[in-house]
């Protein structure tokens with residue numbers, strides 16, 4: 001009888017376990033989707049300023065943290081490793097927030 005009760009309890013709890021499993025899976029999918037979205041914008045060759053000027057994400061930059069000049073991808077300083085959150089438009093100097101810094 002006790003064994004039967006245990007089985008009944010497991011049967012009653014199984015939908016809860018299933019629901020928990022579904023939550024974990026959905027959460028993992030959402031995380032993966034967000035990661036892919038961020039990777040996609042990080043790999044974008046150019047971003048546009050508010051006035052629509054195209055700006056390459058690779059080039060010569062000055063780090064706002066250590067003031068070093070570095071060459072390459074705008075997102076991270078090659079010297080001190082600080083992440084950039086914005087850079088000025090090469091045409092009109094309007095600040096362009098980097099899309100992958102916004103979560």
Ligand SMILES: [Zn+2]
Pocket residue numbers: 063064065066067068077078079080081082
């Ligand atoms: Zn730096």
Ligand SMILES: [Zn+2]
Pocket residue numbers: 049050051052053089090091092093094
């Ligand atoms: Zn511009």
